[in-house]
Amino acid sequence: MKPITKETYLQWYEEMQFWRKFEDKLAAVYIQQKVRGFLHLYNGQEAVLAGAIHAMDLSKDKMITAYRNHVQPIAMGVDPKKVMAELYGKVTGTSKGMGGSMHIFSKEHGFYGGHGIVGAQIPVGAGMAFADKYFETGGVTLTYFGDGAARQGSLHEAFNMAMNWKLPVVFICENNGYAMGTSVERTANHTDIWKLGLGYEMPCGPVDGMNPVKVAEAMQEAIDRARRGDGPTFLEMKTYRYRGHSMSDAQLYRTKEEVEEYKKIDPITQVLDIIKEKGYATDAEIEAMDQRVKDLVDECEKFAEESPFPEVQQLYDVVYEQENYPFIPHRL
Secondary structure, eight states: OOOOOHHHHHHHHHHHHHHHHHHHHHHHHHHTTSSOSOOOOOTTOHHHHHHHHHHOOTTTOEEEOOSOOSHHHHHTTOOHHHHHHHHHTOTTSTTTTSSOTTOOOBTTTTBOOOOOSTTTHHHHHHHHHHHHHHHTOOOOEEEEEETTGGGSHHHHHHHHHHHHTTOSEEEEEEEOSEETTEEGGGTSSOOOGGGGGGGGTOOEEEEETTOHHHHHHHHHHHHHHHHHTOOOEEEEEEOOOSSOSSTTOOOTTSOHHHHHHHHTTOHHHHHHHHHHHTTOSOHHHHHHHHHHHHHHHHHHHHHHHHSOOOOTTHHHHTSOOOTTOTTSOOOO
16 A cells, blocks of 8 residues: 555645535535535545545546545546536536536546435446456446445345456445434344445455545555455445535434534544644644635635536537437537
8 A cells, every 4th residue: 555654644634624625615505505406415424535545546446426426526636616516507517517416427537426326326336347357457446335225235236246257346335324314223133234245255344434544454455456356345434424414404313412422533633633743734834724725615616606507508419419310409
């Protein structure tokens, strides 16, 4: 694994802080009805992404996830201004304003969504890994899903085929404790979701999803295994989300005290504590990072606000072109 250095911690802090503030800004503009539909925020789960990015080879590895998917493409290199614009439904967005909050996508940067159907991305991720094996690209696909999606039958089908064909895929359950508003304890007679891999003799295990170092170590081992041709791994990232399932979630299923307890192990705070403890940055340097984060979030908001909405013609441009039906002009 690439060494985890002073630069790593400083990068983790600034990036995770940006992801957190980016989501906070989305929450604010959602209340103003500038972002419509559903909005699922990632606050609290940033270490899962930071650790994974450290272990990935972004030149060939891919990522696919569910609908809590705004900051992942940013981490993989997508311009955050385009992500913000997509959430606004603007034509300058990653999908020209037609994907919205739940369907961010960038083939260029190896990010394949953004899936609103619970568990739908699990077999798709396995299929992407099949393509990498078939074409011998050397790439590995990271397939993310939540604890609720772990109860879908498609997971078992994908696990079985991935093991049978030794596909280069890492399955990751981001267990934030609640499938929408239903606790893990109420969805099955077991709470160790990682043990689902045992039925397929798939290497599997739990990971501290609030610590980017632990995530990076586990992810590196799993990615290396997949790249060697030894097949998939299933990791259960034990993490926590500080906001509700979506912006419309009243969070009646948990107490404020529970949320505050988890904030004591906030991944951003953990990284900042190490930066201060080891003297990696002065208070002034930390303030400068925080200011850069604020400025970039403001820049993203300004870009989205000032961008135009798509023209009506775009509705027709994105429908497949049919040669024997030349009555709808296409421009894309």
